[in-house]
Amino acid sequence: MPLHSQADARFSSGRLLAFIGLVSFFLFVFGPLIFLIPPVVREIAGSGPDTLLLMLPTGRRLSLLLSSLLYAAGVSVCGTVIGVLCASFFFSRDRRWTRILPILILAVLPIPPTIHALAWMAAWADVSGWLTSHGFFFPPLRGWFGAVWVQTMSLLPFSFGICLIALRNLDPALIEAARMMGDDLKTLLKVALPLIFPALISAAVFLFVMTLSDYAVPSLFSVSVYPLEVFSDFSAENSPARAFLLSVPLLVITAAVVLSAQSTMRDVAAETPKGALGRSLRLELGPCTNGLTVLCLVLAVLCFVVPTFALWLDVGSVSDLAAAVGSAKSAIYTTLFCALFSTLIALVPSFWWADGMRGIGRRGRILWVMALVVPAIPGSLFGIGLVYMGNMPVFAPLNDTLVFPILVSVARFSPWAAILLFCFGQRIDPILFDAAAVHETGPVVGFLKVRLPLMLPGILAAGILVGVLAAGELSGTLLVLPPGVDTMIPRIFTYLHYGATPQTAALSLVMSWGFLVLFSVVLWLLSKNKA
Amino acid sequence: MSFNMAMHTRKTISCAAILIMVPLLLLVSCTTDKKDEVIIYTAVDREYAEPIFNEFQENTGIIVKAVYDVEASKTTGLVMRLVAEKDRPRADVFWNNEFSQTILLKENGVLTPYSSPNSGDIPAPFKDPEGYWTCFGGRARIFIVNTDLVKKEDFPHSIYDLLDPKWPADRIGMANPLFGTTKTHAAALYGLWGADEAKKFFGDIRERGVRIIDGNALVRDLVARGELMMGLTDTDDACVAVDRGDPVAVVFPDQETFGTLIVPNSVALIRGGPNPQNGEKLIDYLVMAETEDALVGAGFFQTTVRESGVGPDCIPMTDIKGMDIPYAEIVENLSPAKDDLGEIFLQ
Structure with a gap:
């Protein structure tokens, strides 16, 4: 057979594989929402055109939306600044403990923000009481300050993790060259940080989007945000169509933020050098910068210590912990099962979507926006969409299985996996892929022998992210969980009714420690792989 | 298309199909066998509801499969689910820890009338005149x-x-x-x-x-x-x-x-549920005086709708004056x- 025919065959099969991946991603992520369209259209048609005005926030709703924007922007800026300064601390010190401590900070990722809030409220009240009794002033953890503080602390591990990974993946040649030309502080400020600008923007956008759609933490601190309006309307009217229309401004804002951010990220990413430092350095940053990074380190450590310590106090003893875990054994298994399968199913299509996002021109931009708009869609809408899907006779057999709870997580969190894989893929030299493409015998072999090993760390990181988020999913899972089956998060929230009980604390600790173990194993595997 | 190209295409499709279908098939195979069961959606805390379901299961041999709501969704999660499932109901019974959402479900056509013989001694204000819901405890x-x-x-x-x-x-x-x-x-x-x-x-x-x-x-x-x-x-x-x-x-x-x-619990039968007879049996069990008393004893109810109801340990609730307003009027407001x-x- 002529050589060009073989090349054509490989090219065609590769494109087909990519096409299947893209279509799968689209169906997994947007499929549930497609099932939502007919009933929503019917409901809107039945209630008259005035209902459409819900999409336009005016008066009180407009001021609520502005409050939400300021709140999300505040958390985004605070979280990213603290995250990058804390990451800089670890980047500029290369000791044994600086390799272990980041893992502990990241271990609180699976603890729900509500648990963070309760822990912070209790700890703050204790410290405040002690200080005021000794004649000192301590600001109360209330209102907007309380909401921004707690939300920032609960999301800080995300921004910290993203920034640290980006710093440790810098091109060593560039860093060493910069150190020869100037002092270490300049190397950090003028070379390292500008190089990780895409990661900073990613962290800021992530925090902004996660905060914009949240109402749990603000309502704990008695401040009003736009998502609370959406929820209160649904609570009184029971109308998914109204909830969807009221959510449109949030979707539009998210799309706008993502559109403006993505051009910056893509432009800067295009200039990003390839290669990876893979470790921290010993940099002399001077007393001021050192002080600032140490302060941020203390905050990051507190975001681990406060919830963990508060939860441990609530648990009481090891036997109480064992009893609580024993009574929730089936929920733990189900959570692990759902998280594992959500991860496995999400990763494959996300890989191809990330590949598509790297494409030049309008197609790449569209895929970007589609991936980043999804986190702003209320999780319950995915759940309702899947309920409508389950109403169809052809999908009815899936109703009593864990397929729908898994699909909720796949739909909600695949875009995050795609974004992470995109960012990681930007760091790999495309020449490696091109070289492999010349010699590979087929796209599947090429995928298994070249792309998979090159992308393995990124795939593992994306897998951890999807697994963690899937284990903590509540709003959509609640709508599709089969009768007689439960997962950990609904249990934790049920126990919350009675305050921070030993059961709530024990289950939260189990989630946190489970993640710690998983994360450590993945890091160990990666280090073995490198060796 | 050449033979080689066709072979590559087939391989690609097969691999992609395997990657997607295997996990799905594995999951579908996890489906439990249909047995003599009843499916209940409840906004009542698991701590209180589960012992009642276990007792019902022991007495009747009917397996109770429950879906619980959580405080974070402010009791709207399951209502949202029941409305969305209206065309193909998965639940037989809805046991709510209040009454307003249950009345809204009646207005949405989710419920079907059922007057339990065990609710005869429940005063009229606590029952829907058309039999769609029954209130108890609270x-x-x-x-x-x-x-x-x-x-x-x-x-x-x-x-x-x-x-x-x-x-x-x-x-x-x-x-x-x-x-x-x-x-x-x-x-x-x-x-x-x-x-x-x-x-x-x-x-x-x-x-x-x-x-x-x-x-x-x-x-x-x-x-x-x-x-x-x-x-x-x-x-x-x-x-x-x-x-x-x-x-x-x-x-x-x-x-x-x-x-x-006074906010009583309410229970209702779902229209077109998969196990209507077992649903009726479960409602009979829930609204009977003994169950109401057991839930008072467990500390979930602090009041009963019946004259002869027992009082709770934690709060003396004898001779408490409740608001004189029909539940339907509250829901209208x-x-x-x-x-x-x-x-x-x-x-």
Whole structure:
């Protein structure tokens, strides 16, 4: 057979594989929402055109939306600044403990923000009481300050993790060259940080989007945000169509933020050098910068210590912990099962979507926006969409299985996996892929022998992210969980009714420690792989 | 297409199909066999509902499969699910920890009438005239007061105390009236007083700066910790603090005037559910006097709808005056109350 025919065959099969991946991603992520369209259209048609005005926030709703924007922007800026300064601390010190401590900070990722809030409220009240009794002033953890503080602390591990990974993946040649030309502080400020600008923007956008759609933490601190309006309307009217229309401004804002951010990220990413430092350095940053990074380190450590310590106090003893875990054994298994399968199913299509996002021109931009708009869609809408899907006779057999709870997580969190894989893929030299493409015998072999090993760390990181988020999913899972089956998060929230009980604390600790173990194993595997 | 190209294409499709289908098939294979079962959606806390289901299972041999709601969704999660599942219902029974959402489900065509023979001794106001729902047990709206901070002679006695300047506004609180039983309480006040007076009352609460807190459980905890002197909450939440030995006391408001709101549980049969006969049996079991008494004994109910009901250990609830307003009228006032309260509290 002529050589060009073989090349054509490989090219065609590769494109087909990519096409299947893209279509799968689209169906997994947007499929549930497609099932939502007919009933929503019917409901809107039945209630008259005035209902459409819900999409336009005016008066009180407009001021609520502005409050939400300021709140999300505040958390985004605070979280990213603290995250990058804390990451800089670890980047500029290369000791044994600086390799272990980041893992502990990241271990609180699976603890729900509500648990963070309760822990912070209790700890703050204790410290405040002690200080005021000794004649000192301590600001109360209330209102907007309380909401921004707690939300920032609960999301800080995300921004910290993203920034640290980006710093440790810098091109060593560039860093060493910069150190020869100037002092270490300049190397950090003028070379390292500008190089990780895409990661900073990613962290800021992530925090902004996660905060914009949240109402749990603000309502704990008695401040009003736009998502609370959406929820209160649904609570009184029971109308998914109204909830969807009221959510449109949030979707539009998210799309706008993502559109403006993505051009910056893509432009800067295009200039990003390839290669990876893979470790921290010993940099002399001077007393001021050192002080600032140490302060941020203390905050990051507190975001681990406060919830963990508060939860441990609530648990009481090891036997109480064992009893609580024993009574929730089936929920733990189900959570692990759902998280594992959500991860496995999400990763494959996300890989191809990330590949598509790297494409030049309008197609790449569209895929970007589609991936980043999804986190702003209320999780319950995915759940309702899947309920409508389950109403169809052809999908009815899936109703009593864990397929729908898994699909909720796949739909909600695949875009995050795609974004992470995109960012990681930007760091790999495309020449490696091109070289492999010349010699590979087929796209599947090429995928298994070249792309998979090159992308393995990124795939593992994306897998951890999807697994963690899937284990903590509540709003959509609640709508599709089969009768007689439960997962950990609904249990934790049920126990919350009675305050921070030993059961709530024990289950939260189990989630946190489970993640710690998983994360450590993945890091160990990666280090073995490198060796 | 050449042979080689076709082979590559087939390989690609096969691999992609395997990658997607294998996990799905594995999951589908996890389906349990259909047995003699009943499916219930409940907003009642698992701690209280599960023992009742286990007992029913032992007595009848019918397996109970439950889906529980959580506090975070303010009891709307399962209602949303039942409405969405209307065309292909998966549940047989809905056991709600209040009544308003159940009545809304009736209006949405989700329920079917069923009058249990065991509900004969339940007074008429607690049953739907058309048989769509039955109320039993329940809780009441009360003040929880920190006894370290407030003397007995200073205890509040009316919800108007929330407007009394003798109570510092930042030391008293209530849950957000847009959600949960506080929302139902607000709608009841709209029905009782009329929209103008009720709107003025809640506007004054907001104006004073009374603390609006995320949920009744948190109101209880803030009072128990001494951050608040007193707060408006439910008896079931207050009982937790009483049982814990916190320095708190419970006061039933407005006993000399219009009474307090009693919020009973409600149970209903789902239209077109997969196991209607077993659903009826479960409803029979839930509404019988013994079950109501058992739930009082367990500390979930603090009141019963029957004359002969037993009293709870944590709070003496004999001769409590409840509001005299039909439940359907309270539900009618939910939407107008939501519009006003949204304007007042969400800004």
